[in-house]
Amino acid sequence: MKGCIIFCAYLFAYFTGDDESIHFAISNDGYNYRALNNNMPVISSAQISSTGGVRDPHILRGADGITFYMVATDMNVAKNGWGANRGMVLLKSADLVNWSTHIVNIAERFPELSAVSKVWAPQTIYDPQKRKYMIYWSMSYGNGPIKIYYAYANKDFTGLATPPKQLFFSPGNTTCLDGDIIFKEGKYHLFFKATGEHPGIKQAVSDKLTEGYVLNDKRLEQTNEDVEGSGIFKLNNSDTCILMYDVYKTGKYQFTQSRDLENFTVIDNKISMNFHPRHGTVISITSKEANALMSKWFK
Numbered sequence: 001m002k003g004c005i006i007f008c009a010y011l012f013a014y015f016t017g018d019d020e021s022i023h024f025a026i027s028n029d030g031y032n033y034r035a036l037n038n039n040m041p042v043i044s045s046a047q048i049s050s051t052g053g054v055r056d057p058h059i060l061r062g063a064d065g066i067t068f069y070m071v072a073t074d075m076n077v078a079k080n081g082w083g084a085n086r087g088m089v090l091l092k093s094a095d096l097v098n099w100s101t102h103i104v105n106i107a108e109r110f111p112e113l114s115a116v117s118k119v120w121a122p123q124t125i126y127d128p129q130k131r132k133y134m135i136y137w138s139m140s141y142g143n144g145p146i147k148i149y150y151a152y153a154n155k156d157f158t159g160l161a162t163p164p165k166q167l168f169f170s171p172g173n174t175t176c177l178d179g180d181i182i183f184k185e186g187k188y189h190l191f192f193k194a195t196g197e198h199p200g201i202k203q204a205v206s207d208k209l210t211e212g213y214v215l216n217d218k219r220l221e222q223t224n225e226d227v228e229g230s231g232i233f234k235l236n237n238s239d240t241c242i243l244m245y246d247v248y249k250t251g252k253y254q255f256t257q258s259r260d261l262e263n264f265t266v267i268d269n270k271i272s273m274n275f276h277p278r279h280g281t282v283i284s285i286t287s288k289e290a291n292a293l294m295s296k297w298f299k
Helices: 287-297
Strands: 009-016 019-027 032-035 054-061 068-074 087-093 099-105 116-127 132-141 147-152 176-184 187-194 200-206 214-216 228-234 241-247 252-258 278-285
Touching: 009 054, 009 287, 019 278, 019 287, 068 099, 068 116, 068 132, 087 116, 087 132, 116 176, 132 176, 147 176, 176 228, 187 228, 241 278, 278 287
Parallel strands: 054 116, 054 278, 228 278
Antiparallel strands: 009 019, 009 278, 019 032, 019 054, 054 068, 068 087, 087 099, 116 132, 132 147, 176 187, 187 200, 200 214, 228 241, 241 252
16 A cells, blocks of 8 residues: 555445445444435446346455445346346446446356356455455355355456455355455454354454465354344554444344454444445545545535
8 A cells, every 4th residue: 555544534335225226324433424425326236237236335445545446246136036146246446436337247257157146245355465356255056055255356357367266165065155354463354154053253264365264163243133244344543343244134233343353342332324234344534535425425
């Protein structure tokens, strides 16, 4: 990352249960969020997707500090159901306002993977060793278990340059999905939703980005309700991280915090939102970037 960037705010990218589109919200402290554009989409799903809907947006600041990358599931549940999507949407921006977009259909891009039935919840992380952006997502073949795969994006972030490979191998070959990676103290921490006998949000840790993840078989969510779509981010000027997730059956979104990424405490009493998000992600932004977003979309 070039230069010294001073972060003073946060951008929350999400979708809602009623609208499979990308929405933005802004916060000054990481706890209190206000929807932009009156909680209406900031990007048209009809213009960027093959299905007419997008879900699970993940946003990332690039290694140069000034370019932004966003990926989302190309999916319209009302139209196509849960097992018919094979694509993701790749977006790139220099200002968080104007975005170039490209659709990647896994079955079309990789004909050998024509049996793919689900392509869900893509995310992006920068690989400093390869100096490339790695996209990882949940994927299944036919009625088989959902697993977390990865591939590297091409230079222009318009498609995938390498074939998908499995990123995490769950014990018992059980379904795991909604991966989210954070790098802390020399380790890559992969948070994900586990299924099977002891389901919930768990993490696997490795000192390498693309291999060697070892499961810590401990449920991290602080609720007995079913959860999915975990997202973790670091607070500005702090060693505290916030883990949030979608309590999807009750329409709630829970926030927890931790300093060691092992023990999490519920902080719902500190959180305020004038919207009801589904699976989303948060990044830190500067005052200039916050002002540009407010100028464009605050109504």
